[in-house]
Amino acid sequence: MDVRGERLRRVRLSFLPRAEAFLITSPENRRYLSGFSAEDVSLTESAGALLLTRKEAFLLTDPRYQEEAKVGQPFFEPRIYQKGLTAELKELLPLLGVKVLLVEPRYVSLSFCQALRRKLPWLEIKEAPPIVERLRERKDEAEVKLLKTSLVIAEKIMLEVSRQLRPGVSEKELCAQIIALSYRWAEGPSFPPIVASGPNAAKPHAEPTARKLRKGEPLLIDMGVKYRGYCSDITRTFCVGEPDERFVKIYRLVLAAKEAAEKKLAAGVPAREVDLAARAIFRKEGLERHFWHALGHGVGLAIHEAPALSYRSRKRLKSGHVVTVEPGLYFPDWGGVRLEDMVLVGEEGLLRLNTLGFLEL
Amino acid sequence: MDVRGERLRRVRLSFLPRAEAFLITSPENRRYLSGFSAEDVSLTESAGALLLTRKEAFLLTDPRYQEEAKVGQPFFEPRIYQKGLTAELKELLPLLGVKVLLVEPRYVSLSFCQALRRKLPWLEIKEAPPIVERLRERKDEAEVKLLKTSLVIAEKIMLEVSRQLRPGVSEKELCAQIIALSYRWAEGPSFPPIVASGPNAAKPHAEPTARKLRKGEPLLIDMGVKYRGYCSDITRTFCVGEPDERFVKIYRLVLAAKEAAEKKLAAGVPAREVDLAARAIFRKEGLERHFWHALGHGVGLAIHEAPALSYRSRKRLKSGHVVTVEPGLYFPDWGGVRLEDMVLVGEEGLLRLNTLGFLEL
Numbered sequence: 001m002d003v004r005g006e007r008l009r010r011v012r013l014s015f016l017p018r019a020e021a022f023l024i025t026s027p028e029n030r031r032y033l034s035g036f037s038a039e040d041v042s043l044t045e046s047a048g049a050l051l052l053t054r055k056e057a058f059l060l061t062d063p064r065y066q067e068e069a070k071v072g073q074p075f076f077e078p079r080i081y082q083k084g085l086t087a088e089l090k091e092l093l094p095l096l097g098v099k100v101l102l103v104e105p106r107y108v109s110l111s112f113c114q115a116l117r118r119k120l121p122w123l124e125i126k127e128a129p130p131i132v133e134r135l136r137e138r139k140d141e142a143e144v145k146l147l148k149t150s151l152v153i154a155e156k157i158m159l160e161v162s163r164q165l166r167p168g169v170s171e172k173e174l175c176a177q178i179i180a181l182s183y184r185w186a187e188g189p190s191f192p193p194i195v196a197s198g199p200n201a202a203k204p205h206a207e208p209t210a211r212k213l214r215k216g217e218p219l220l221i222d223m224g225v226k227y228r229g230y231c232s233d234i235t236r237t238f239c240v241g242e243p244d245e246r247f248v249k250i251y252r253l254v255l256a257a258k259e260a261a262e263k264k265l266a267a268g269v270p271a272r273e274v275d276l277a278a279r280a281i282f283r284k285e286g287l288e289r290h291f292w293h294a295l296g297h298g299v300g301l302a303i304h305e306a307p308a309l310s311y312r313s314r315k316r317l318k319s320g321h322v323v324t325v326e327p328g329l330y331f332p333d334w335g336g337v338r339l340e341d342m343v344l345v346g347e348e349g350l351l352r353l354n355t356l357g358f359l360e361l
Numbered sequence: 362m363d364v365r366g367e368r369l370r371r372v373r374l375s376f377l378p379r380a381e382a383f384l385i386t387s388p389e390n391r392r393y394l395s396g397f398s399a400e401d402v403s404l405t406e407s408a409g410a411l412l413l414t415r416k417e418a419f420l421l422t423d424p425r426y427q428e429e430a431k432v433g434q435p436f437f438e439p440r441i442y443q444k445g446l447t448a449e450l451k452e453l454l455p456l457l458g459v460k461v462l463l464v465e466p467r468y469v470s471l472s473f474c475q476a477l478r479r480k481l482p483w484l485e486i487k488e489a490p491p492i493v494e495r496l497r498e499r500k501d502e503a504e505v506k507l508l509k510t511s512l513v514i515a516e517k518i519m520l521e522v523s524r525q526l527r528p529g530v531s532e533k534e535l536c537a538q539i540i541a542l543s544y545r546w547a548e549g550p551s552f553p554p555i556v557a558s559g560p561n562a563a564k565p566h567a568e569p570t571a572r573k574l575r576k577g578e579p580l581l582i583d584m585g586v587k588y589r590g591y592c593s594d595i596t597r598t599f600c601v602g603e604p605d606e607r608f609v610k611i612y613r614l615v616l617a618a619k620e621a622a623e624k625k626l627a628a629g630v631p632a633r634e635v636d637l638a639a640r641a642i643f644r645k646e647g648l649e650r651h652f653w654h655a656l657g658h659g660v661g662l663a664i665h666e667a668p669a670l671s672y673r674s675r676k677r678l679k680s681g682h683v684v685t686v687e688p689g690l691y692f693p694d695w696g697g698v699r700l701e702d703m704v705l706v707g708e709e710g711l712l713r714l715n716t717l718g719f720l721e722l
Binding site: 041107108180188203303 | 402428
């Protein structure tokens with residue numbers, strides 16, 4: 001059976017006990033089920049939605065995406081609306097005999113719900129659990145291949161940019177180059193690249209500035225691309241010129257934490273234990289409080305998705321999970337080091353998806 | 362009085378009769394009032410919100426944006442939350458004595474509202490009219506200056522790219538160059554650039570493809586950048602090599618429609634009449650149905666904002682409106698021509714913000 005048909009079957013199994021129809025407005029869920037690749041223009045300009053019932057599946061969109069919508073066939077019948085999604089639902093839901101509609105609560109606005117209520121006062125709108133998100137957690141072979149390709153492109157860009165590192169080059173220039181190459185070699189960045197030099201490398205959300213690279217300072221680059229919708233995510237930290245003792249010590253510690261975490265990583269292991277394995281390495285050196293974010297996150301059609309590799313997580317890892325492993329140590333007066341790879345969780349352990357190595361120190 | 366203080370005063374005048382507090386989650390409204398420039402990571406990852414009461418004004422955000430949040434002072438007191446916005450509101454709203462909270466219905470998700478209801482069952486959540494959007498419609502002098510700078514950068518990119526036009530160059534390559542320059546010279550594109558050659562130029566929402574430019578075909582480029590948050594938007598249509606009679610005729614017609622519309626444009630004029638003035642030119646040639654979108658739209662912190670220059674609009678233009686004027690003619694078998702400038706509406710007529718001209722045919 002086609003993978004799309006199988007995904008659809010499993011979504012129906014989950015939602016049909018709850019409602020007669022399920023409206024899917026998350027762009028990633030929409031793409032996962034239908035292949036429809038259009039991206040929402042903005043928070044308030046959606047490129048469309050999927051509507052599922054027991055028998056039917058529609059891809060609802062506006063005339064701009066008419067051509068693209070055909071990609072959903074044969075599973076999804078395209079329906080092009082002229083007057084907006086709620087007007088279309090007002091016509092369609094009564095025809096389909098829908099009395100209870102499941103919606104994705106994080107992906108519908110209050111104004112959308114109110115408009116629907118005004119148009120169809122008898123309709124019961126119910127919040128869906130993360131049905132499609134749960135399916136998306138475990139990647140199949142074809143998805144792993146796409147993620148790998150996305151990562152190969154990101155690594156190629158990382159390599160290319162690492163050749164330009166010299167004192168005087170600004171964070172912004174490097175960032176512009178990363179973005180340009182992301183569009184040239186892929187569909188664009190999977191998130192706004194972080195290019196942070198010196199003390200900026202200690203900021204958890206560093207926006208690239210006009211600051212120029214200086215000798216002996218750390219330079220942290222965190223970036224990724226989208227390839228056929230699939231996101232890559234990689235971080236490397238460099239040193240312009242000769243690294244000093246401090247840099248070497250911190251870099252090695254972060255690498256050791258990464259290796260400790262990866263040793264833990266396998267199907268069946270609680271996600272929190274993996275995070276704690278990395279944290280333990282830092283604790284031994286009294287540096288635990290300088291690692292101030294979670295160890296990693298799932299990655300797929302969304303740059304951040306389940307499962308989280310966090311000490312707060314209560315989930316166990318499963319084969320088919322693809323997660324980032326990205327420990328870091330940060331010192332506001334000096335900078336920071338973060339090293340990030342993407343790995344596939346298997347029954348026996350992990351498969352590293354990266355091929356790019358680390359500094360030899 | 363500082364412009365921020367005055368904006369805040371006017372927002373309070375509008376919302377205080379409706380509720381004790383107003384939560385602002387639209388990224389553009391947030392920036393307009395506070396200067397906070399962080400952008401939302403995705404539909405479900407907000408960079409923060411503003412909370413206004415009669416006396417207080419807070420900028421609520423998470424630790425990533427701690428530094429950036431200071432920009433709101435002295436009008437906005439930064440409050441950094443660790444556990445998310447709804448948890449922060451659960452603490453803050455009772456302290457402030459808020460019983461009725463106004464929210465922006467297009468910028469809060471159903472899950473946000475439900476979480477707030479669970480945490481504060483006694484709170485009445487009310488939908489706000491577009492209070493800040495209405496203020497944003499009329500630009501002050503400083504805003505016009507920023508829009509002009511944004512447009513100057515976009516025109517510079519348009520010129521630069523127009524020098525690369527020759528048979529064999531692909532739409533994608535040109536698009537990647539536009540994006541790279543947008544990040545180099547500004548904060549990035551204001552929307553995904555359209556680079557559409559030959560028949561693709563007739564598609565209302567053309568995504569750049571690997572298609573290569575051919576001699577004698579139209580090439581439509583629609584792009585813009587963000588400069589200190591302000592969006593520019595410009596379209597030019599080129600011809601690779603010698604334009605034929607058909608191209609010349611269509612180009613001149615579109616230019617004539619643009620001029621007819623601009624002659625109409627002044628404060629007090631109904632927006633629909635401006636659209637209809639352009640449409641009348643096409644009607645005379647029997648080509649009205651080949652102009653299949655509205656004539657233009659307001660532009661500012663958002664790429665699309667009020668007022669719309671549409672035959673469906675019931676608004677009158679006011680001085681301080683900045684709108685695009687972008688008539689076009691499209692033929693699916695051949696391609697299309699669209700020409701777009703940005704203009705400032707004044708009491709006596711319009712001020713064209715562009716300096717870039719048109720093809721001499």
